[in-house]
Each structure stands twice: as C-alpha cells, then as structure tokens.
Amino acid sequence: MKNITVLGAGAWGTAFGQVLADAGNTVTMWAIEPEIVTDIHEHHRNSYRLPSVEQLPANMDATGDRAQAVANAEIIVVAIAAQFARVALAEFKDLIPSTALVVSLMKGIERATGKRMDQVVRESLNLPEERFVAISGPNLSKQVADRQPAATVVGCADIANARIVAQACETKYFKPFVTTDVIGLEMCGSLKNVVALAVGMARGAGYGENTAAMIETRGLAELTALGKAAGADPKTFAGLAGVGDLVATCGSPLSRNYTFGANLGKGLSVEEATKASNGVAEGVPTTDAVVALGRQLGVPTPLASAMSDVLGKGISCADMLGELFGGDITEE
Numbered sequence: 350m351k352n353i354t355v356l357g358a359g360a361w362g363t364a365f366g367q368v369l370a371d372a373g374n375t376v377t378m379w380a381i382e383p384e385i386v387t388d389i390h391e392h393h394r395n396s397y398r399l400p401s402v403e404q405l406p407a408n409m410d411a412t413g414d415r416a417q418a419v420a421n422a423e424i425i426v427v428a429i430a431a432q433f434a435r436v437a438l439a440e441f442k443d444l445i446p447s448t449a450l451v452v453s454l455m456k457g458i459e460r461a462t463g464k465r466m467d468q469v470v471r472e473s474l475n476l477p478e479e480r481f482v483a484i485s486g487p488n489l490s491k492q493v494a495d496r497q498p499a500a501t502v503v504g505c506a507d508i509a510n511a512r513i514v515a516q517a518c519e520t521k522y523f524k525p526f527v528t529t530d531v532i533g534l535e536m537c538g539s540l541k542n543v544v545a546l547a548v549g550m551a552r553g554a555g556y557g558e559n560t561a562a563m564i565e566t567r568g569l570a571e572l573t574a575l576g577k578a579a580g581a582d583p584k585t586f587a588g589l590a591g592v593g594d595l596v597a598t599c600g601s602p603l604s605r606n607y608t609f610g611a612n613l614g615k616g617l618s619v620e621e622a623t624k625a626s627n628g629v630a631e632g633v634p635t636t637d638a639v640v641a642l643g644r645q646l647g648v649p650t651p652l653a654s655a656m657s658d659v660l661g662k663g664i665s666c667a668d669m670l671g672e673l674f675g676g677d678i679t680e681e
C-alpha cells in the first residue's frame with residue numbers, strides 16, 4: 350500500500366483517486382480550486398466535478414498546499430487539462446520526491462508545441478524516462494466511479510515500474526494491463542478524442558451507425574499511421590487504449606468530446622458547445638496539434654484536417670464528411 354497524490358481533482362482525477370483508495374492506498378488529492386479541496390476534505394465529496402459519487406472513501410483526503418500534497422508521495426498522478434499541464438507542473442518541479450513515479454492520465458497534445466503529455470511532463474519536472482508512467486484505456490470517469498468493471502493500460506519504459514503502478518490501481522472492478530509502449534498509449538488517448546468529436550458531430554447531425562463506423566474505422570487507420578510514424582508499436586492501436594477507447598468514447602454521451610461534437614452537429618457554434626461542455630474536451634485544442642504533427646511526420650491526417658476546418662472555419666458536418674471521402678479511389 351502506497352502514499353499516492355493526485356494532482357487535479359477533475360472528474361477523472363477524482364474517479365481514479367477513488368480506484369487508488371479502493372485498492373488500499375492512502376490518497377491525497379491536490380486541486381487548485383479551494384472549494385473543491387474543502388468539499389473533499391470536509392465532506393468526502395466532489396460535488397463540482399464528480400457529483401454522482403455521494404461519499405468518497407475515507408482513505409482519500411485533499412489539500413491545496415503543493416508541498417504538503419507531494420512531500421510523502423511514492424506515486425504522483427497528474428490529471429490536469431492537457432493544455433495547462435506544463436504551467437501547473439512548473440510549480441511542483443522542486444517539490445516532488447526524487448524517487449517518486451509520475452503517472453499521467455491526460456489525453457491530449459500540447460497545442461503550442463505539438464508535444465505529447467509524456468514529453469510535457471518529463472520536460473516540466475526534469476523526469477527521467479523510467480519514472481514516467483502513462484495510463485490510457487476505455488475509462489469513462491462516471492462508470493469507473495460507479496465501480497463498473499473496466500480495464501486500462503499502464504505504460505512505462507521500465508516495465509517493472511509499470512507493474513508497480515498497475516498493482517497500485519488494481520481492484521475487483523478495475524483491471525490494469527502493462528506495456529512499454531508509452532508513445533502508443535499517448536497517441537491513442539489523444540487522437541481518439543479528435544475521432545470522437547467527428548463521430549459525435551455526425552450523430553448530432555442525425556446520421557446513423559454506418560457513418561459512425563466509417564469515421565471510427567478511418568480514424569483508427571489515421572491514428573495508427575501517425576502513431577507508427579511517431580514511434581509507437583502498431584499492436585497498441587488494436588488494444589484497450591486504441592480500439593477499446595474508440596468504442597467507449599465514440600459511443601457514449603458521457604464523453605465530453607463526443608458530446609461537444611454532437612452539439613456542433615446539432616448546430617451549436619464552437620463557443621456555444623464550449624459553454625455547454627461539462628469538463629474539458631481535449632480533442633478541441635488537440636485537433637490542430639494532430640494536423641501539425643501529421644505535416645511534421647509526413648502522414649496524411651484527413652480526419653483531423655476536416656475537424657480542424659469545422660473548429661476553425663465552421664464548415665458543416667456534410668462538408669466535414671465530404672473532406673473525409675476525398676476525390677480518389679484508394680486501397681483501404
């Protein structure tokens with residue numbers, strides 16, 4: 350049993366904190382919002398970000414003090430909106446214990462730099478490769494918080510450290526697998542959000558299963574090609590973090606990315622969909638980063654490019670799908 354600190358008490362940070370507490374660890378949540386800290390510390394609730402849970406476990410507490418949050422942590426989990434990870438982690442750089450493993454739950458690419466979260470976290474904390482761990486899989490936070498059976502993938506360049514983190518988050522309802530393919534996990538988690546935006550948009554516009562399946566399958570091909578070019582193991586894309594997370598995210602109104610897309614499909618503007626969003630839709634800032642990464646790696650990204658035109662130029666769902674079709678007949 351370990352001392353584990355979670356930075357960021359959003360929906361997934363809190364739900365994963367509960368998993369860690371259920372696994373028997375002592376869990377400290379750190380949040381930037383004082384009212385969230387008070388809610389967890391005094392009422393064992395996070396009514397702001399995870400209202401469906403009435404009572405968080407007793408071995409889960411919260412603090413707003415950065416030094417106190419991480420002083421005794423053996424594992425530090427980062428669950429902050431991806432675009433803010435670098436600025437938030439800078440404050441922890443000189444505070445984290447030199448032996449602690451640092452785990453990222455984030456699924457996004459930094460728009461300003463085109464960097465994956467493994468790169469952002471390691472740069473921000475000056476962290477060696479073997480102490481960075483990524484977790485990614487089909488893990489809609491509300492369902493995990495309801496303790497419905499789910500599985501995930503824990504990745505680290507040092508498989509022994511992946512196993513340590515996997516052991517720390519294994520419960521009767523939460524099953525972790527391990528891998529060394531950190532890049533694959535990062536690419537799957539980030540890119541499936543862009544696909545979920547497109548599927549949500551098509552569903553919101555009233556299209557059915559054939560259209561959704563087309564976008565998901567072509568999206569999987571796109572994220573596999575880009576991931577391979579970035580150095581990922583192609584097998585990862587067929588696993589829980591790839592196909593698994595695409596199925597969960599593209600099929601559920603619980604997904605913020607799917608819902609954001611659905612609202613666009615129903616005719617809301619990007620601003621209106623942003624206002625209506627219940628938490629961060631990482632696919633929105635990640636879309637342009639994927640297009641840029643595709644250019645840099647020489648990999649075509651028709652789906653991300655079409656979604657970029659939706660978000661930046663306001664093209665319609667029909668035009669977005671038209672861009673996906675392209676003009677030429679090609680091999681699948």
Ligand SMILES: NC(=O)C1=CN([C@@H]2O[C@H](COP(=O)(O)OP(=O)(O)OC[C@H]3O[C@@H](n4cnc5c(N)ncnc54)[C@H](OP(=O)(O)O)[C@@H]3O)[C@@H](O)[C@H]2O)C=CC1
Pocket residue numbers: 357358359360361362363380381382385398428429430431433436437454455456457488489490491627628629631
């Ligand atoms: N929800 C889910 O089902 C899943 C989410 N993920 C990923 O996990 C990550 C977090 O998601 P989730 O918890 O659901 O998102 P939420 O939108 O619920 O929460 C985002 C978190 O980021 C914090 N944050 C934002 N800006 C800053 C900042 N400048 N400094 C410190 N903290 C900041 C927020 O703090 P505050 O509350 O104070 O604003 C909040 O804790 C995302 O990358 C997401 O893709 C992965 C798997 C499942």
Ligand SMILES: O=C(CO)COP(=O)(O)O
Pocket residue numbers: 456486487488489490542545594597598603604605606607629630631
């Ligand atoms: O990553 C997720 C499920 O695995 C959650 O997706 P959203 O961020 O779209 O809610």
